Amino acid sequence: MFGLKEAEVAELVRTVAGSDLDRSEIEERFARAAWSGISEPGDGVAGEVVAMLGAPTALTAVIDRWTPEVFLDRLRSTNIMADDIEKALARWMPRLESGPTIVALRQAARFGARLRVPSDESWPTSLDDLGHFAPLALWTRGTEHALETFHRSISLVGARAATGYGEHVTMEAAAGLVDRGYAIVSGAAYGIDGMAHRAALASHGMTVAFLAGGVDRFYPSGHDALLGRIVDHGMVISELPCGSQPTRWRFLQRNRLIAAASLATIVIEAGWRSGSLNTAHHALSLSRPVGAVPGPVTSAASDGCHKLIRESLVTCVTSADEMAELAPLSGQSRMPAEQPAEQPVDARDDTDSASSNPTTARVVDALSARSPREAGDIATRSGLSIGDVRAELGRMLLDGAVREAERGWTKRAEPAQKPRQSRASG
Amino acid sequence: MFGLKEAEVAELVRTVAGSDLDRSEIEERFARAAWSGISEPGDGVAGEVVAMLGAPTALTAVIDRWTPEVFLDRLRSTNIMADDIEKALARWMPRLESGPTIVALRQAARFGARLRVPSDESWPTSLDDLGHFAPLALWTRGTEHALETFHRSISLVGARAATGYGEHVTMEAAAGLVDRGYAIVSGAAYGIDGMAHRAALASHGMTVAFLAGGVDRFYPSGHDALLGRIVDHGMVISELPCGSQPTRWRFLQRNRLIAAASLATIVIEAGWRSGSLNTAHHALSLSRPVGAVPGPVTSAASDGCHKLIRESLVTCVTSADEMAELAPLSGQSRMPAEQPAEQPVDARDDTDSASSNPTTARVVDALSARSPREAGDIATRSGLSIGDVRAELGRMLLDGAVREAERGWTKRAEPAQKPRQSRASG
Numbered sequence: 064m065f066g067l068k069e070a071e072v073a074e075l076v077r078t079v080a081g082s083d084l085d086r087s088e089i090e091e092r093f094a095r096a097a098w099s100g101i102s103e104p105g106d107g108v109a110g111e112v113v114a115m116l117g118a119p120t121a122l123t124a125v126i127d128r129w130t131p132e133v134f135l136d137r138l139r140s141t142n143i144m145a146d147d148i149e150k151a152l153a154r155w156m157p158r159l160e161s162g163p164t165i166v167a168l169r170q171a172a173r174f175g176a177r178l179r180v181p182s183d184e185s186w187p188t189s190l191d192d193l194g195h196f197a198p199l200a201l202w203t204r205g206t207e208h209a210l211e212t213f214h215r216s217i218s219l220v221g222a223r224a225a226t227g228y229g230e231h232v233t234m235e236a237a238a239g240l241v242d243r244g245y246a247i248v249s250g251a252a253y254g255i256d257g258m259a260h261r262a263a264l265a266s267h268g269m270t271v272a273f274l275a276g277g278v279d280r281f282y283p284s285g286h287d288a289l290l291g292r293i294v295d296h297g298m299v300i301s302e303l304p305c306g307s308q309p310t311r312w313r314f315l316q317r318n319r320l321i322a323a324a325s326l327a328t329i330v331i332e333a334g335w336r337s338g339s340l341n342t343a344h345h346a347l348s349l350s351r352p353v354g355a356v357p358g359p360v361t362s363a364a365s366d367g368c369h370k371l372i373r374e375s376l377v378t379c380v381t382s383a384d385e386m387a388e389l390a391p392l393s394g395q396s397r398m399p400a401e402q403p404a405e406q407p408v409d410a411r412d413d414t415d416s417a418s419s420n421p422t423t424a425r426v427v428d429a430l431s432a433r434s435p436r437e438a439g440d441i442a443t444r445s446g447l448s449i450g451d452v453r454a455e456l457g458r459m460l461l462d463g464a465v466r467e468a469e470r471g472w473t474k475r476a477e478p479a480q481k482p483r484q485s486r487a488s489g
Numbered sequence: 490m491f492g493l494k495e496a497e498v499a500e501l502v503r504t505v506a507g508s509d510l511d512r513s514e515i516e517e518r519f520a521r522a523a524w525s526g527i528s529e530p531g532d533g534v535a536g537e538v539v540a541m542l543g544a545p546t547a548l549t550a551v552i553d554r555w556t557p558e559v560f561l562d563r564l565r566s567t568n569i570m571a572d573d574i575e576k577a578l579a580r581w582m583p584r585l586e587s588g589p590t591i592v593a594l595r596q597a598a599r600f601g602a603r604l605r606v607p608s609d610e611s612w613p614t615s616l617d618d619l620g621h622f623a624p625l626a627l628w629t630r631g632t633e634h635a636l637e638t639f640h641r642s643i644s645l646v647g648a649r650a651a652t653g654y655g656e657h658v659t660m661e662a663a664a665g666l667v668d669r670g671y672a673i674v675s676g677a678a679y680g681i682d683g684m685a686h687r688a689a690l691a692s693h694g695m696t697v698a699f700l701a702g703g704v705d706r707f708y709p710s711g712h713d714a715l716l717g718r719i720v721d722h723g724m725v726i727s728e729l730p731c732g733s734q735p736t737r738w739r740f741l742q743r744n745r746l747i748a749a750a751s752l753a754t755i756v757i758e759a760g761w762r763s764g765s766l767n768t769a770h771h772a773l774s775l776s777r778p779v780g781a782v783p784g785p786v787t788s789a790a791s792d793g794c795h796k797l798i799r800e801s802l803v804t805c806v807t808s809a810d811e812m813a814e815l816a817p818l819s820g821q822s823r824m825p826a827e828q829p830a831e832q833p834v835d836a837r838d839d840t841d842s843a844s845s846n847p848t849t850a851r852v853v854d855a856l857s858a859r860s861p862r863e864a865g866d867i868a869t870r871s872g873l874s875i876g877d878v879r880a881e882l883g884r885m886l887l888d889g890a891v892r893e894a895e896r897g898w899t900k901r902a903e904p905a906q907k908p909r910q911s912r913a914s915g
Contacts, residue, residue, distance in 0.1 A: 232787070
């Protein structure tokens, strides 16, 4: 391996990837550690080459300067062209030195970070849906348990410049989803992301943060404390080696991991060009369900969500229940809508009996609570036949909705029932 | 006619329906005036009978107590059963007297209201899409001109218990639609309806209010002044004769007229069971486009809108432009979305270059504004080949995005351009 002291490298790898690894397992992990630094996230050619040749051989091939022809000869049944290889080699060469990898491993050891590869038991297989764009390795800090929760996780993402509304909705959503057994995935950014992690932790739920730089250098720095708590109770993950800086490109690529890791992605607040729309599109391209939370049309912080909803790409979600509906957990039946259809009519709204029995409605309209009315009078007022009126009055008498006095019928005052979660009247 | 002084009736009808009417025209109008009181709004059997026999004959038929058999014999090719006729006659009989019709005509004359029938030049043909449920006559107060504006009208409806948000959005919507040449149709209720009419008037636009009672008795009384102004500058319309009281049933039927009269219906705020959802469903059943404005999920006043959007029955609309897109006026091309795609990237958002050229993004990431960097260094940092980096730097130099100094390349600080209507950052 790069003609380095193998013992030193092997020791380092064992420290960050597992004490009981044999030689070939160590080579595999060192090679992937190197690849995670040589290729930028989302380098499909690297993914395909590593998949076909195995990480160590692929690395040797680059070091030994294989010609594109030799590569193509070895990479059978791929759709890579000589030109792709040539370009890829030109990208990888400038980074082809062992120094950074060793440094990354040392740094990982110092921070108690783990190096994970696809052959690990604990590898989150949901990321493999990214095909050749799947990460070549993962650098993680946190509780092992976190990796088992991806199969019941939902991503909550959104604007960094979130509004109070957005943060409130995020808090409710994260807490509600944790209560329903979901883990919360996000990107640890300011605004919605940070609130999603915070609320999950506050609800003693599992939360995972994907970073666009090394897990040894928390970004944004204002979230040092938060990321520290995520390491203690959840997990911080990056596909980039320790020491890597976050860049725009890496933020965009990081978003694909957030989309792939979770069962569904929810965009809570997003400006017209927010990066969270990028996450949503990654999720859509993976056929993962995506939800967007609407907001005031007077707030640009919801423009991106409304854009997604208008393009009918995503589902409009307004509560944790509706978010959970997008990714029901095994054995979990579809959550009921927040307001059941058989909800009582709000008696204060006189245009409000759309779904109630029309005959009943018309008889009720024709009745008075004070002055008793004869069936004939009620028929004239309601435009119903006397027969129908009598029949309806009979039914209503049984329901206790009307009183029959000597001089005619009167209606009992309706209780002004309010819809369950009503905070205003429709 | 009911053995009344024909002269008096004729004089009345001429006053409210047209001074130059001949005898048969007068009969037609008197009969429809009577029918508008005998049958409740939306009585399909009445609609079909009147359509087949003509209003006067249909009226005579009821007065002369035709048997269902005779009716069916005369009503060929209808899907009405003897049973339907029997029930209908039972509904109509209790109201079969000329008194109320005469009173309604006198009242109409007193209030300067007009009686309109389908044979009138000015009849709003959009209502005929209701088929047998179309109104048998219309009683109107206002400017003639209003009736010609239905073909370019949009209905704005919503909760009576509107929030400040809903009223603000309604104001913007009505003003924006008036600017684009639309007339505003609504129901004169408190809340959204009232604001829609008010904003249309304030913008010197045309507005029409459909009432659930007679046009001689404004409802709600709190909108007396507003309805008076609508009569002065627009029109107040009802299918019920003067003197009729609004009832729940009539509110629901009134909603079908609002939906049928306009090109599209927009629900701005609506509770879970708001009557405006009923209007939306009438519009959908007529295949009229329907839009709903999203709002805070924390406000029950938007629950109904979100319900419609979630059921993918309607389009999510967030601006007057998007509302106008639902019903483009002839010669009016689709309005552009409020934020064009070619909008500048908001430089403050580092996750924000989703749609920009990836190579550019990666080179920009690798550049510094202060310390000059060599192409090779930039290649290593960006994970691109030196060739690609040189080519990109060349392009960027032409765009003035980078500077070349002796010791290498630096990037020029990006102008922090903001999206056009940005009120917050994504």
